[in-house]
Amino acid sequence: NAGVTQTPKFQVLKTGQSMTLQCAQDMNHEYMSWYRQDPGMGLRLIHYSVGAGITDQGEVPNGYNVSRSTTEDFPLRLLSAAPSQTSVYFCASSYAAGGPDGRDTGELFFGEGSRLTVL
């Protein structure tokens, strides 16, 4: 199993450009999420999904769109990049409440991160 795969690992954008961060998982996890990490701010939830066709906003959703057409994929779209979106982005997945055996492990599986710079 590859786990959670994010692409690209590094990206530089100009203000106003658009791009999509890709995230895929091969663990059949119902739950997927995107976090951004900024120095001194910890990890902040952007958007999440509890299954195909179901998404919702997290703590800092403005400027980002998501969709979940399959269980495996959860792309994050920046429609018009701004310097404030310079950050490291992490995709994470897990089983929904209760794993395959019903036991809640509280574990999120993270991708390696995507470092985005907006000039």
Added chain:
Amino acid sequence: GQSLEQPSEVTAVEGAIVQINCTYQTSGFYGLSWYQQHDGGAPTFLSYNALDGLEETGRFSSFLSRSDSYGYLLLQELQMKDSASYFCAVRGFYSGAGSYQLTFGKGTKLSVIP
């Protein structure tokens, strides 16, 4: 909403024991997790407490007191490779699409010195 408080930095000597505290406020509580993150890396899961008490996994232990909204991560026999940031994260209830949400603290940077 949810909020977590943990110290920003801790320094400890190799071979010693260190405790990283975490207090939280949440409208609904399912459990408290701990993650480790080395510089430039991704967070990796360490432990999870849904019930009061101590959970032990090798050199790491995690404690939870739900009545005090408090938990801690205990690292024993510190090694240089334990130098990293440690995040507590509370799984709480959101009224949106689902209840499985993790809110992270801002992290504690642990420096292990010889």
